[in-house]
Amino acid sequence: MAKTSDSVDKGTKFTAKDVKAAIRDLEATIGRATVDSLIYDLELYDLRLENDRAEYGLAEIKIAIEKIFGDSSQLLLERIIKALNQTTA
Numbered sequence: 001m002a003k004t005s006d007s008v009d010k011g012t013k014f015t016a017k018d019v020k021a022a023i024r025d026l027e028a029t030i031g032r033a034t035v036d037s038l039i040y041d042l043e044l045y046d047l048r049l050e051n052d053r054a055e056y057g058l059a060e061i062k063i064a065i066e067k068i069f070g071d072s073s074q075l076l077l078e079r080i081i082k083a084l085n086q087t088t089a
Contacts, residue, residue: 011057012057012058012088013055013056013057014055014056014057014058014061014084014088015052015053015054015055016047016048016049016050016051016052016053016054016055016056017052017053018084018087018088019042019047019049019056019061019080019084020039020049020052021083021087022080022081022083022084022086022087023035023038023039023042023080023083025083025086025087026076026079026080026083029079038068041068042064042065042068045063045064045067045068046060046064047060047061047064058081061077061080061084062077065077065080
């Protein structure tokens, strides 16, 4: 059974490959251009996604998303976390 966004262990690390896959999973909802821009912006905010083996904790991912979207980040974070759970389940 996949974890819900509320049950993600805060110590869990996700590879950059998993993070990119989770974001690309949102393409049907937010569009390819938005997905590509989001990946580019995350790299500007210290998530080096070009290295598939790099690992990031949930806190690092949340901080980067919040820097980009500010107070409007909660729904997007929930969807990304859900997609991360599916890629690692």
